[in-house]
Amino acid sequence: MIVAQLNDFPVAMINFSPFSLLAIAEEKIAQEPENALVLASVLLSLVAIYIASKIGGELCSRINLPPVLGELVGGVIIGVSVLGVLVFPQTGATAEDSLIIAFLERTTDLQPEAAQAVFEAQSEVIIVLSELGVVILLFEIGLESDLKELLRVGPQAAAVAITGVVAPFVAGTGGLYYLFGVPAVPAIFAGAALTATSIGITAKVLAELGRLNSQEGQIIIGAAVIDDVLGIIILAVVASLIKTGNIEVGNILYLVISAAAFLVGTILIGRFLSPFLIGMVKQMNTRGQLLLTALVFAFTLAYIATAIELEAILGAFAAGLVLAETDKRKELEEQVAPVADLVVPVFFVCVGARTDLGVLNPAVPSNREGLILAAFLIVVAIIGKTIAGFTIFGRPDINKLAIGVGLVPRGEVGLVFAGVGSASGALSPATEAAIIVMVILTTFLAPPFLRVVFPEASETETSEQEGT
Amino acid sequence: MIVAQLNDFPVAMINFSPFSLLAIAEEKIAQEPENALVLASVLLSLVAIYIASKIGGELCSRINLPPVLGELVGGVIIGVSVLGVLVFPQTGATAEDSLIIAFLERTTDLQPEAAQAVFEAQSEVIIVLSELGVVILLFEIGLESDLKELLRVGPQAAAVAITGVVAPFVAGTGGLYYLFGVPAVPAIFAGAALTATSIGITAKVLAELGRLNSQEGQIIIGAAVIDDVLGIIILAVVASLIKTGNIEVGNILYLVISAAAFLVGTILIGRFLSPFLIGMVKQMNTRGQLLLTALVFAFTLAYIATAIELEAILGAFAAGLVLAETDKRKELEEQVAPVADLVVPVFFVCVGARTDLGVLNPAVPSNREGLILAAFLIVVAIIGKTIAGFTIFGRPDINKLAIGVGLVPRGEVGLVFAGVGSASGALSPATEAAIIVMVILTTFLAPPFLRVVFPEASETETSEQEGT
Numbered sequence: 001m002i003v004a005q006l007n008d009f010p011v012a013m014i015n016f017s018p019f020s021l022l023a024i025a026e027e028k029i030a031q032e033p034e035n036a037l038v039l040a041s042v043l044l045s046l047v048a049i050y051i052a053s054k055i056g057g058e059l060c061s062r063i064n065l066p067p068v069l070g071e072l073v074g075g076v077i078i079g080v081s082v083l084g085v086l087v088f089p090q091t092g093a094t095a096e097d098s099l100i101i102a103f104l105e106r107t108t109d110l111q112p113e114a115a116q117a118v119f120e121a122q123s124e125v126i127i128v129l130s131e132l133g134v135v136i137l138l139f140e141i142g143l144e145s146d147l148k149e150l151l152r153v154g155p156q157a158a159a160v161a162i163t164g165v166v167a168p169f170v171a172g173t174g175g176l177y178y179l180f181g182v183p184a185v186p187a188i189f190a191g192a193a194l195t196a197t198s199i200g201i202t203a204k205v206l207a208e209l210g211r212l213n214s215q216e217g218q219i220i221i222g223a224a225v226i227d228d229v230l231g232i233i234i235l236a237v238v239a240s241l242i243k244t245g246n247i248e249v250g251n252i253l254y255l256v257i258s259a260a261a262f263l264v265g266t267i268l269i270g271r272f273l274s275p276f277l278i279g280m281v282k283q284m285n286t287r288g289q290l291l292l293t294a295l296v297f298a299f300t301l302a303y304i305a306t307a308i309e310l311e312a313i314l315g316a317f318a319a320g321l322v323l324a325e326t327d328k329r330k331e332l333e334e335q336v337a338p339v340a341d342l343v344v345p346v347f348f349v350c351v352g353a354r355t356d357l358g359v360l361n362p363a364v365p366s367n368r369e370g371l372i373l374a375a376f377l378i379v380v381a382i383i384g385k386t387i388a389g390f391t392i393f394g395r396p397d398i399n400k401l402a403i404g405v406g407l408v409p410r411g412e413v414g415l416v417f418a419g420v421g422s423a424s425g426a427l428s429p430a431t432e433a434a435i436i437v438m439v440i441l442t443t444f445l446a447p448p449f450l451r452v453v454f455p456e457a458s459e460t461e462t463s464e465q466e467g468t
Numbered sequence: 469m470i471v472a473q474l475n476d477f478p479v480a481m482i483n484f485s486p487f488s489l490l491a492i493a494e495e496k497i498a499q500e501p502e503n504a505l506v507l508a509s510v511l512l513s514l515v516a517i518y519i520a521s522k523i524g525g526e527l528c529s530r531i532n533l534p535p536v537l538g539e540l541v542g543g544v545i546i547g548v549s550v551l552g553v554l555v556f557p558q559t560g561a562t563a564e565d566s567l568i569i570a571f572l573e574r575t576t577d578l579q580p581e582a583a584q585a586v587f588e589a590q591s592e593v594i595i596v597l598s599e600l601g602v603v604i605l606l607f608e609i610g611l612e613s614d615l616k617e618l619l620r621v622g623p624q625a626a627a628v629a630i631t632g633v634v635a636p637f638v639a640g641t642g643g644l645y646y647l648f649g650v651p652a653v654p655a656i657f658a659g660a661a662l663t664a665t666s667i668g669i670t671a672k673v674l675a676e677l678g679r680l681n682s683q684e685g686q687i688i689i690g691a692a693v694i695d696d697v698l699g700i701i702i703l704a705v706v707a708s709l710i711k712t713g714n715i716e717v718g719n720i721l722y723l724v725i726s727a728a729a730f731l732v733g734t735i736l737i738g739r740f741l742s743p744f745l746i747g748m749v750k751q752m753n754t755r756g757q758l759l760l761t762a763l764v765f766a767f768t769l770a771y772i773a774t775a776i777e778l779e780a781i782l783g784a785f786a787a788g789l790v791l792a793e794t795d796k797r798k799e800l801e802e803q804v805a806p807v808a809d810l811v812v813p814v815f816f817v818c819v820g821a822r823t824d825l826g827v828l829n830p831a832v833p834s835n836r837e838g839l840i841l842a843a844f845l846i847v848v849a850i851i852g853k854t855i856a857g858f859t860i861f862g863r864p865d866i867n868k869l870a871i872g873v874g875l876v877p878r879g880e881v882g883l884v885f886a887g888v889g890s891a892s893g894a895l896s897p898a899t900e901a902a903i904i905v906m907v908i909l910t911t912f913l914a915p916p917f918l919r920v921v922f923p924e925a926s927e928t929e930t931s932e933q934e935g936t
Contacts, residue, residue, distance in 0.1 A: 035892070038592075039599045040774045043767040050760045057754040067754040107775045121592050124506075128593045131507045286525040286535040288809025292518045295810070299511040306508045307575045338803040339810055341756025342763070424503070 037110050041122040044100050046346070048085045049126075052078045053345035068198075069443055071345050072436070075352020086353040088123050095119035126350065131312070133347030134419070138313040139298045140340050142320020143333055156392055157222030163391045164223060164407050165230045168194035168384025175376060182373070186421070186431045190373075192238045193417035193435045194381050196231025197224040197407045198443065206406065211454060216399050219392070220406035227407070233259045235311060235417055259310055263318055266301055270322030278326045291335040294323055311420070351419045355436055356429055370430035374437040381442050382408055402454035409446040414439040505578050509590040512568050514814070516553045517594075520546045521813035537911055539813055540904070543820020554821040556591050563587035594818065599780070601815030602887070606781040607766045608808050610788020611801055624860055625690030631859045632691060632875050633698045636662035636852025643844060650841070653709065654889070654899045658841075660706045661885035661903045662849050664699025665692040665875045674874065679922060684867050687860070688874035695875070701727045703779060703885055727778055731786050734769055738790030746794045759803040762791055779888070819887045823904050824897055838898030838905075845906040850876055850913070870922035877914040882907040 056074030057067035078085040080093065085100060087093035095101045095115040100122070104110045110118060173191030176182040182190070202224050211217045237256060277297060281290050301315030323332060361367050389404025418435045421427040427435070524542030525535035546553040548561065553568060555561035563569045563583040568590070572578045578586060641659030644650040650658070679685045705724055745765060749758050769783030791800060829835050857872025886903045889895040895903070 036774055036780070039596060039603075039780055040771050042596055042600070043603075043771050043774075043780065047764050047767045047771070050764050054752065054754070054757065054760055058752055061754050121596075124589050125593050125596045128507060128510055128589075132510070135507075135511075284522065284526055286522070286529050288806065288813075289522065291806050291809050292522055292813070296515050296518045296522075299515045303508050303511050303515070306504055306511075312504070312507055312511065335806040335809075338756065338759050338806050341759050341803075342807055345756075345760070 037104060037108060037114075037118050038121045038125070040108065041100055041104055041118055042125050044103065045086060045122060045126050048078055048100065049075075049346055049349045052352075053349050057345075064447060065443070068348055069440060071348040072352040072440065075349035076355055076357060077352075078349070079353025079355065081355065081357040086126075086350070088127070088350075088354060089120055090123075090127075091354055091356065126346065129343060130347040130350040130419075133343040133345070134313050135298070135302055135316045136336070136340050137344045137347065139295075139316040139320040140333075140336050140344075142317040142322075143324050143329065143336060145321055145324060156395070157219050158226060159391045159393070160219060160388050160403060160407070161223040161226035161230065164197070164385050164388030164404075165195040165227060165234070167387055168380050169234070171384055172377060172380045175380060176373070180373060180376070182431065185426050186428060189238055189417060189421045189426055190377060190431055190435055192231070192234045193410070193414045193421075194377065194384060194438070195227065195234055196410065196414060196417075197227045197385070198409045198414070202406055202409055202446075216402050216406070216454070219398075220403055223388075223403070223407060233263070233314075235313075235420065238417075238421075258308060259314065262305060262308065262310060262314065266304075266315070266318040267322055270297075270301075270318065271325060274322050274326050278328050281328065288335075290328055290332055291339070294319070294332055294336075297323070347419065351422075351436070354422060355418075355433060357433065367430070370433045370437075373430060373434035374441075377434055377438040378441050381410065381438055382445070399454060402450065405446065405449050405453050408449065409443040410439045414442075505572060505576060505582075505586050506589045506593070508576065509568055509572055509586055510593050512571065513554060513590060513594050516546055516568065517543075517814055517817045521817050525813075532915060533911070536816060537908060539816040540820040540908065543817035544823055544825060545820075546817070547821025547823065549823060549825040554594075554818070556595070556818075556822055557588060558591075558595075559822055559824065594814065597811060598815040598818040598887075601811035601813070602781050603766070603770055603784045604804065604808050605812045605815065607763075607784040607788040608801075608804050608812075610785040610790075611792050611797065611804060613789055613792060624863070625687050626694060627859045627861070628687060628856050628871060628875070629691040629694035629698065632665070632853050632856030632872075633663040633695060633702070635855055636848050637702070639852055640845060640848045643848060644841070648841060648844070650899065653894050654896060656709070657706055657885060657889045657894055658845060658899055658903055660699070660702045661878070661882045661889075662845065662852060662906070663695065663702055664878065664882060664885075665695045665853070684870050684874070684922070687866075688871055691856075691871070691875060699885075701731070701782075703781075703888065706885075706889075726776060727782065730773060730776065730778060730782065734772075734783070734786040735790055738765075738769075738786065739793060742790050742794050746796055749796065756803075758796055758800055759807075762787070762800055762804075765791070815887065819890075819904070822887075822890060823901055825901060835898070838901050841898060841902035842905040842909075845902055846909050849878065849906055849910050867922060870918065873914065873917050873921050876917065877911040878907045882910075 052074030053071040054074075056070030056072070056077075058070070060070030060073075061067045075086075077083060080087050080091055080097075083099065084097055087097050095118070098119055101110070101115050101119050104118070105112065105115060169191045171191075172194045173187045176187040176190055177184060202220060206217045206220065233256070237259060277293055281293050284293075298316045298319035301319045302312035303315070305315035305318075306312050323329065326332075358364075358367075362371055385407040386401070386404035388407060389400040389402070392398055392400055392403065414435065418427070418432050418439070421435075422432045520542030521539040522542075524538030524540070524545075526538070528538030528541075529535045543554070545551060548555050548559055548565075551567065552565055555565050563586070566587055569578070569583050569587050572586070573580065573583060637659045639659075640662040641655045644655040644658055645652060674685045674688065701724070705727060745761055749761050752761075766784045766787035769787045770780035771783070773783035773786075774780050791797065794800075826832075826835075830839055853875040854869065854872035856875060857868040857870070860866055860868055860871065882903065886895070886900050886907070889903075890900045
């Protein structure tokens with residue numbers, strides 16, 4: 001046999017038999033059967049996430065509610081509360097609780113003894129994808145923000161924003177701590193979640209009313225942008241508190257200063273660096289040069305923020321703000337959009353999926369706590385923002401109530417608080433669920449409220465706007 | 469103290485002390501310190517991957533070589549062979565071998581005892597991202613392919629393609645098995661890796677020569693497209709062979725038929741379904757409706773392909789082919805491009821990073837095997853495609869040598885073979901490295917070769933083309 005003779009060839013492989021390497025390969029596959037199946041389970045998880053986010057988003061958009069709410073509710077439905085399609089080891093689930101793993105066991109050669117390893121790997125990947133989702137979301141928010149615009153709307157917006165952040169934060173945290181006996185850290189977390197207005201939701205509602213360019217509309221948008229930045233600093237501060245395990249005033253001051261210094265420093269250094277970055281991009285001629293360069297910048301700042309005990313999202317937001325000032329902003333926004341479409345829903349659906357709404361069932365006595373907390377948070381959320389509108393001075397012609405109500409919807413950043421708080425273990429299930437109910441209800445209630453206090457633009461006002 | 473009194477409030481939390489929940493949170497964080505650090509390590513890995521892919525890609529593009537080569541070489545440089553920035557447990561690396569983990573230990577509070585867990589989680593996420601990269605790449609290739617165009621270039625291209633697939637496959641597999649004593653499965657894998665021409669590289673070189681629309685250019689592109697489809701079917705067949713552990717003819721036939729049936733079936737059913745999908749997308753009004761619907765379709769087909777023991781990429785390719793026939797193709801291509809820019813480099817850089825070029829050091833006697841294998845594969849790769857050009861019949865006016873040489877560059881699909889083969893454990897390091905050296909060298913050699921046998925378009929030929 002020619003093969004046997006050639007076995008003595010000097011470069012012959014260790015093993016000549018055509019089937020022995022096959023046996024080694026089989027054994028290796030038996031040890032790590034996950035490889036292709038982890039990918040399959042991640043693909044199925046993404047299919048479930050995307051279907052839930054789109055059905056929820058489309059239904060909400062049909063009834064004039066923000067789509068992000070639908071993504072959250074879609075997550076609740078496929079999550080631990082209802083269907084159990086998407087569950088996580090962090091909430092105590094095992095492979096047996098996951099419908100995706102059960103489905104894989106029926107349709108592929110996944111063996112029960114390997115199921116737990118596949119489940120854990122899949123969960124790890126989905127969690128990191130959802131965290132990448134917030135990073136990309138905050139990068140996009142930074143990119144859509146405008147530092148100059150922010151400064152131009154001036155003192156009015158700033159006064160509204162600061163009152164609108166301080167009032168619900170103090171009332172929420174103080175109320176939870178002194179009235180309800182909630183420990184300091186979760187009380188601060190819940191108070192912080194009351195601070196940030198959803199720019200996207202507010203802008204959309206204003207556009208629907210034809211009021212985006214009214215005086216009130218401009219102040220609302222300006223205040224919402226400032227709100228968002230304050231909310232992010234607060235989030236970074238609060239999240240760091242948990243890590244350093246200390247709520248000394250000196251520590252808070254250090255964190256406020258380091259958050260501010262990071263934001264101001266990265267923006268100053270970034271503005272100095274960005275012409276160099278953009279110049280480099282213009283020299284490049286391979287695919288994706290702008291997007292990858294921008295993300296290298298954003299991910300590096302996100303890493304630095306993590307390394308100095310802030311949050312990754314703060315770095316991504318600062319990177320977005322810096323790149324928003326370059327002449328590549330428009331192009332970059334267009335390229336980031338599909339990436340955000342892909343990873344941001346993973347975050348919102350996972351927040352919903354991890355929320356155990358069972359804690360809000362009033363039939364269980366121990367659950368009444370979450371409901372009472374939620375009711376309290378909702379009242380504080382609405383009153384805190386509404387009074388902020390009345391801090392506007394020397395402008396009797398302005399609809400102050402409309403400005404306050406315009407700032408009521410919480411949306412994304414509130415959910416980011418719930419997600420980060422839950423992931424860090426600082427929030428009890430009742431407090432987390434109360435925050436999510438608060439976000440859902442403020443966002444549900446704001447559009448009809450705003451329609452009542454801020455009727456659609458009349459002809460006079462429209463022409464006045466045109467004159468502006 | 470008011471707080472102490474309120475501790476008896478009926479909804480008071482289990483534990484009143486403001487610091488006790490903090491203690492619980494700290495403990496939980498101590499148990500799972502990875503959370504933020506896994507994200508940080510993934511962000512750093514992506515930064516390293518993107519920098520390596522862009523530097524490599526840009527340098528190659530400057531010297532008129534395909535950028536994908538640079539991504540691969542960039543991966544080699546940051547991988548196990550050179551710097552050790554990006555290493556994987558699958559190649560025997562531990563946290564101590566990873567520069568990223570070492571860097572995290574110096575710059576964050578990552579403790580040595582938690583380092584291995586962070587390293588494994590990071591590797592898992594990067595591997596799945598790189599697998600998602602191939603899935604998206606093949607979806608994009610499907611989307612850019614054109615079934616009708618494929619059929620139109622007709623028998624000439626088919627004859628060239630089939631010869632160009634069969635000749636190097638038979639010569640490569642047979643030669644490795646009979647001459648070099650390589651076992652059957654890796655021999656088949658290496659032979660299969662010789663089959664598929666890189667459409668991207670070939671099209672780019674032709675465009676640079678101004679020959680894309682010449683008769684020869686059209687036949688080359690047509691044959692490269694057919695090649696690619698055949699290569700994907702061969703990849704699915706070969707990869708399935710490893711899983712089922714059998715190389716009976718009946719099994720091969722079953723796989724060929726099931727691959728063909730899957731591709732034909734999904735295309736037929738998909739063409740029937742796609743108007744419904746596109747109609748649904750047109751009814752939707754939330755962000756990312758087209759991209760997410762398309763990816764739900766692609767990921768579902770990828771899952772089905774995995775479930776019937778084919779490869780996920782075959783499903784993604786079929787989904788791309790189907791959606792290429794709809795009127796949303798252009799829009800979808802634009803939205804998939806940034807996503808591909810983001811995940812595809814992860815795949816190529818990881819292929820490079822996992823390649824231990826140490827096996828090609830000729831100073832080590834046992835390494836000479838890989839070098840001899842590579843030399844053999846390169847000769848077969850060039851001759852196999854070159855003779856394919858001469859199968860064109862009844863067209864004495866055609867530059868047959870140019871067609872053959874035009875099909876020489878292997879690129880993406882060849883690397884997919886190396887990656888899939890390596891991940892499944894079927895390829896020895898020497899064989900894998902030999903395949904990668906073959907891909908690199910055929911792609912390096914083809915552009916100058918083609919320039920010699922196929923001079924830049926003369927004026928006559930240009931006007932002839934215009935007349936066509």
